[in-house]
Amino acid sequence: MLVIEDEPNMRRLIGLHLRQDGHTIHSVESLREAQQTLEQQDFDVILTDQKLPDGEGSRLLEMPGSAGSTGTVVLLTAFGTVELAVEAMRKGAFDFLTKPFAADNLRAVIARAAQHAQLRRENLLLRNTVEALEGDGEIYGTGTRIAALRELIRRVGRTDATVLITGETGTGKELVARAIHKLSARATKPLVTVNCAALPDTLLESELFGHEKGAFTGADRLRHGLFETAHQGTLFLDEVGEMSPNAQAKLLRALAEGKITRLGSSVSRDVDVRVLLATHRNLLREVEAGRFRQDLYYRLAVVPVEVPPLRERAEDIPVLAKHLLQQIASDLKMPVRTLHAKALKELQEYRYPGNVRELRNVLERACILSADPVIFSVNLPTASAATPNPAVPEEMDLRKALADWEKSAIVQMLGRTHGRKAEAARRLGLSKSDMTYKLAKYEISLPEEES
Numbered sequence: 001m002l003v004i005e006d007e008p009n010m011r012r013l014i015g016l017h018l019r020q021d022g023h024t025i026h027s028v029e030s031l032r033e034a035q036q037t038l039e040q041q042d043f044d045v046i047l048t049d050q051k052l053p054d055g056e057g058s059r060l061l062e063m064p065g066s067a068g069s070t071g072t073v074v075l076l077t078a079f080g081t082v083e084l085a086v087e088a089m090r091k092g093a094f095d096f097l098t099k100p101f102a103a104d105n106l107r108a109v110i111a112r113a114a115q116h117a118q119l120r121r122e123n124l125l126l127r128n129t130v131e132a133l134e135g136d137g138e139i140y141g142t143g144t145r146i147a148a149l150r151e152l153i154r155r156v157g158r159t160d161a162t163v164l165i166t167g168e169t170g171t172g173k174e175l176v177a178r179a180i181h182k183l184s185a186r187a188t189k190p191l192v193t194v195n196c197a198a199l200p201d202t203l204l205e206s207e208l209f210g211h212e213k214g215a216f217t218g219a220d221r222l223r224h225g226l227f228e229t230a231h232q233g234t235l236f237l238d239e240v241g242e243m244s245p246n247a248q249a250k251l252l253r254a255l256a257e258g259k260i261t262r263l264g265s266s267v268s269r270d271v272d273v274r275v276l277l278a279t280h281r282n283l284l285r286e287v288e289a290g291r292f293r294q295d296l297y298y299r300l301a302v303v304p305v306e307v308p309p310l311r312e313r314a315e316d317i318p319v320l321a322k323h324l325l326q327q328i329a330s331d332l333k334m335p336v337r338t339l340h341a342k343a344l345k346e347l348q349e350y351r352y353p354g355n356v357r358e359l360r361n362v363l364e365r366a367c368i369l370s371a372d373p374v375i376f377s378v379n380l381p382t383a384s385a386a387t388p389n390p391a392v393p394e395e396m397d398l399r400k401a402l403a404d405w406e407k408s409a410i411v412q413m414l415g416r417t418h419g420r421k422a423e424a425a426r427r428l429g430l431s432k433s434d435m436t437y438k439l440a441k442y443e444i445s446l447p448e449e450e451s
């Protein structure tokens with residue numbers, strides 16, 4: 001609790017009564033001191049005298065970033081100023097007490113205020129839990145790579161380390177972030193997620209760090225940044241590779257010093273936030289290209305967690321597919337479909353440029369289209385199926401990539417046809433002379449009798 005009262009006797013009396021009820025109390029004597037304290041720290045309940053040496057206590061309700069928005073405010077008013085108190089309640093004060101008051105009265109009002117603050121906190125928590133329940137949060141998979149990932153999550157979960165989660169799109173990076181948060185000591189505090197790619201530069205900054213009223217055109221009121229919202233909890237910055245240099249500099253400061261500054265403000269605030277980040281980019285390459293700050297990279301990459309692409313863990317597909325089919329059935333309110341062995345085989349041979357998210361889409365389509373409770377065949381996008389790795393990197397030599405792919409397709413097909421050139425050419429849709437030309441071009445040699 002924060003108590004703002006300039007009369008020493010009254011301050012002592014209030015402290016005496018409330019400490020008896022187990023409240024922890026911080027006292028100040030003026031509005032100015034109160035504001036400074038509130039800039040550094042949040043309180044559940046704020047009990048303020050209305051008549052303070054430097055102004056009216058109810059002004060706290062209007063000050064940026066203070067009482068009204070973060071704590072439950074109770075006003076102490078002199079006898080005869082009840083109208084003032086009622087007006088303050090309209091502005092968001094929780095209750096008021098008229099001096100002189102009975103100790104019991106004080107304790108009862110503060111107890112209710114504390115309960116209100118507690119409810120508010122629980123409400124926030126509940127909202128987080130509901131969000132987390134959207135998926136059951138479990139990372140499905142039976143393979144060794146998923147087992148290693150789970151083990152790593154368990155280890156970093158217990159710490160407060162900044163974790164950089166990398167992996168292709170749809171591999172489950174957000175799921176990993178949720179799992180880490182859930183295992184941490186911050187699990188009962190908020191997990192706040194921001195997609196850095198979804199917001200333009202300046203908006204991202206004000207979203208993360210907040211802004212004061214009037215900080216820029218359109219900033220018509222104070223806004224708390226998500227760093228403040230995530231106080232004592234976890235902030236998950238998705239697609240961090242897309243951050244502008246400006247935002248990167250501010251993020252670096254927040255991580256290095258544990259302080260943030262709202263746009264348009266000169267006051268820096270302490271924040272206690274654990275940061276998790278994800279990107280589908282190779283950040284080291286972004287550093288080399290001068291698009292990502294090196295100092296920030298080294299701060300982020302303390303504990304890298306890599307989520308492997310789905311095509312490298314086909315052994316996980318049976319379990320994942322089963323789980324996703326149940327999820328789909330419940331989402332679409334339809335009976336659970338099962339997979340025929342043939343369909344499962346098709347799924348395990350596909351390369352999934354969109355990873356688990358794509359697997360889910362494929363299954364959802366199959367569920368909707370299949371009249372049978374058993375899915376015999378899934379409709380996989382053939383164009384991508386024939387492409388070696390459709391996730392296009394930041395820069396590439398397309399001609400070389402195509403040549404490599406062509407060579408690899410020919411070698412694979414020759415393997416399948418046990419080196420029979422004519423058969424391989426037929427299956428690849430090539431003429432015999434084309435095939436001869438390409439074998440020479442790629443220096444593919446065949447056993448004498450076959451070539």
Ligand SMILES: Nc1ncnc2c1ncn2[C@@H]1O[C@H](COP(=O)(O)OP(=O)(O)OP(=O)(O)O)[C@@H](O)[C@H]1O
Binds near residue numbers: 135139168176356
């Ligand atoms: N191992 C897994 N077990 C269960 N569900 C998974 C698993 N991996 C991914 N999913 C599901 O796949 C979908 C995509 O996962 P998620 O959003 O975490 O991917 P992402 O890597 O963060 O994607 P992006 O890079 O596009 O943000 C989600 O619905 C998630 O629940």
